[in-house]
Amino acid sequence: MSKKNVQTETVKHHLIKRRKPNRSIGGDMLVYIFLGVMAIAMVFPLVYAVENSLKPLDELFRFPPKIFARNPTLDNFADLFVNMGKSTVTFSRYVFNTAFITAVGTAGHLLIASMGAFVLAKYEFPGGQTFFKIVTTALMFSGYVTQIPNYLIINKLGWIDTYWAIIIPAFAMPIGFFLMKQFMEGLPSSLIEAAKIDGANEWKVFTSIVMPNVKPAWLTMIIYSVQALWNNPSSMYIYSEEKKALVYALTQIQSGGIARTGQAAAVQVIAISVPIIIFIFSESQILETMASSGLKD
Amino acid sequence: MSRYIEKYFTLRKHNAKVAWKKAKISKMCYLFLLPYAIIFTTFYILPVINSIYYSFTYYNILESPRFIGAHNYVSLLLEDDVFLIGIKNTFMIAIITGPLGYIMAFLFAWLINELPRWIRAITIVIFYAPSISGTLYTIFSVFFRGDQYGWANAFLIELGLVDAPIQFFQHPTYMLPICMVVILWMSLGTGFLSFVAGLQGVDASQYEAGYMDGVKNRWQELWYITLPSMKPMLMFGAVMTITSSFGVCDVTMALCGFPSTDYAARTIVTHLYDFGFVRYEMGYACAIAAMLFLIMILCNKAIQSLLRRVGT
Numbered sequence: 001m002s003k004k005n006v007q008t009e010t011v012k013h014h015l016i017k018r019r020k021p022n023r024s025i026g027g028d029m030l031v032y033i034f035l036g037v038m039a040i041a042m043v044f045p046l047v048y049a050v051e052n053s054l055k056p057l058d059e060l061f062r063f064p065p066k067i068f069a070r071n072p073t074l075d076n077f078a079d080l081f082v083n084m085g086k087s088t089v090t091f092s093r094y095v096f097n098t099a100f101i102t103a104v105g106t107a108g109h110l111l112i113a114s115m116g117a118f119v120l121a122k123y124e125f126p127g128g129q130t131f132f133k134i135v136t137t138a139l140m141f142s143g144y145v146t147q148i149p150n151y152l153i154i155n156k157l158g159w160i161d162t163y164w165a166i167i168i169p170a171f172a173m174p175i176g177f178f179l180m181k182q183f184m185e186g187l188p189s190s191l192i193e194a195a196k197i198d199g200a201n202e203w204k205v206f207t208s209i210v211m212p213n214v215k216p217a218w219l220t221m222i223i224y225s226v227q228a229l230w231n232n233p234s235s236m237y238i239y240s241e242e243k244k245a246l247v248y249a250l251t252q253i254q255s256g257g258i259a260r261t262g263q264a265a266a267v268q269v270i271a272i273s274v275p276i277i278i279f280i281f282s283e284s285q286i287l288e289t290m291a292s293s294g295l296k297d
Numbered sequence: 298m299s300r301y302i303e304k305y306f307t308l309r310k311h312n313a314k315v316a317w318k319k320a321k322i323s324k325m326c327y328l329f330l331l332p333y334a335i336i337f338t339t340f341y342i343l344p345v346i347n348s349i350y351y352s353f354t355y356y357n358i359l360e361s362p363r364f365i366g367a368h369n370y371v372s373l374l375l376e377d378d379v380f381l382i383g384i385k386n387t388f389m390i391a392i393i394t395g396p397l398g399y400i401m402a403f404l405f406a407w408l409i410n411e412l413p414r415w416i417r418a419i420t421i422v423i424f425y426a427p428s429i430s431g432t433l434y435t436i437f438s439v440f441f442r443g444d445q446y447g448w449a450n451a452f453l454i455e456l457g458l459v460d461a462p463i464q465f466f467q468h469p470t471y472m473l474p475i476c477m478v479v480i481l482w483m484s485l486g487t488g489f490l491s492f493v494a495g496l497q498g499v500d501a502s503q504y505e506a507g508y509m510d511g512v513k514n515r516w517q518e519l520w521y522i523t524l525p526s527m528k529p530m531l532m533f534g535a536v537m538t539i540t541s542s543f544g545v546c547d548v549t550m551a552l553c554g555f556p557s558t559d560y561a562a563r564t565i566v567t568h569l570y571d572f573g574f575v576r577y578e579m580g581y582a583c584a585i586a587a588m589l590f591l592i593m594i595l596c597n598k599a600i601q602s603l604l605r606r607v608g609t
Binding site for chain 2: 113115135137295
């Protein structure tokens with residue numbers, strides 16, 4: 001076969017691979033148009049919120065409203081920091097609270113849930129499957145159902161008005177545990193057996209074989225936990241002002257009336273940017289984890 | 298007869314012995330699971346058991362709970378008109394946004410599946426971002442503001458469809474539909490990601506086999522090949538959807554106020570919140586929670602049996 005022939009063959013092959021045989025061009029066009037319209041509709045409120053935070057006050061109240069700011073400015077963010085600086089509890093304290101709760105809660109969740117997920121995924125022992133079934137049912141407990149008894153339990157433990165009231169329950173979030181277990185099931189058992197023959201005990205297997213191999217699942221757990229903790233206003237269990245979370249402080253500013261409209265917009269942008277940015281950077285790993293998220297009946 | 302019973306018991310004993318031995322061998326496993334199991338039981342299982350217990354009592358936090366039998370349930374179902382409104386609204390929201398959101402999540406995941414890699418990555422962010430954007434949905438109160446400065450109103454007045462601005466969040470007719478739009482906007486959550494990943498994982502050779510067997514268009518391909526191999530993800534997505542669509546309350550409370558006009562935006566969870574954290578009638582609130590939980594489990598069972606029939 002001449003070189004050119006080979007080339008056309010590969011090109012042809014490439015084309016066939018790219019276009020599935022049972023797709024019509026018209027259908028594809030319709031799909032693209034539909035997706036484009038939907039994407040714009042979905043992203044519009046987000047774009048509008050970001051643009052709002054960049055508008056000077058006179059443009060915010062302008063009518064008819066414009067989507068894009070004419071003279072974009074970061075004044076709103078600057079005002080926000082000035083305003084936060086004036087509050088009785090310093091801004092850095094709120095940041096510290098949220099960072100502390102998020103970091104400790106996530107780290108603990110990662111360790112404790114992974115340990116449990118590891119044995120459930122890779123070993124068989126009495127009660128293991130039952131426990132996992134209970135966890136899958138727990139995916140359905142929306143937080144509100146358990147809120148009241150949870151408050152009573154935390155009260156009994158004496159954790160009201162401490163960080164632990166938020167941090168410890170976050171260790172056991174079922175969604176992270178569930179995804180980690182499903183992902184670990186995909187690990188080849190031979191990997192673990194080989195390490196055992198080499199004389200490694202379970203802890204060693206867990207820390208040096210299993211954990212390094214499930215990094216995508218870590219990231220997924222981290223994003224779920226960060227999302228939940230970062231957005232947790234914690235006002236239910238914590239009443240001392242100096243222990244409250246950043247989101248709570250921000251919402252306080254937000255409710256400060258019409259003069260603070262610009263700052264409120266800035267607050268919203270700050271609140272959404274953290275989870276979205278984390279998601280953008282970890283998207284491929286999260287999708288890799290989700291590939292094993294299926295529930296078998 | 299007694300022989301059988303004896304035999305039964307020896308068998309049971311034997312089984313228990315085997316299980317105990319197995320458990321002893323897997324001591325390590327229990328140690329690994331223990332920290333998670335303790336915390337999980339304390340903060341996820343115990344609350345459910347507790348709330349079922351409290352639902353049979355009168356409990357106002359100050360006094361210790363007093364057992365009153367099924368009284369809470371009886372008055373919930375027979376005397377509490379507002380609760381019935383809540384049930385009606387929750388079901389309306391769940392029946393419309395649940396299936397629609399679920400189908401939307403799958404449809405989008407399916408349509409973007411064949412896009413080039415980087416475009417797909419961007420689209421996923423766009424579709425997923427609303428569901429992780431916390432309280433950003435309050436921006437909808439700007440679009441639907443009750444005066445003529447709201448976008449929707451300005452638009453309608455401009456077109457001459459209405460001559461006075463509509464009070465979207467005060468008028469019972471408009472409250473639920475707008476809340477549903479907002480909920481749908483936020484509904485492409487974890488289930489969507491699971492679908493995207495699942496579609497990527499469908500074995501390509503299955504499609505080729507399908508073409509050989511005469512699959513003609515994308516719909517046939519979807520029904521006979523894609524959906525059946527996605528079943529586990531569909532189950533997972535269903536669980537996530539049920540949880541979120543029956544648990545609606547943040548959106549309605551933030552947009553329509555609490556309490557809303559004529560209780561037109563009251564949901565089961567709003568009612569729970571009202572009795573639990575405003576009136577401190579914990580027993581009553583726990584009865585509401587127990588009912589909600591029961592509804593969710595039944596719904597999940599129904600959907601599981603429905604999904605089993607996919608692709609057959």
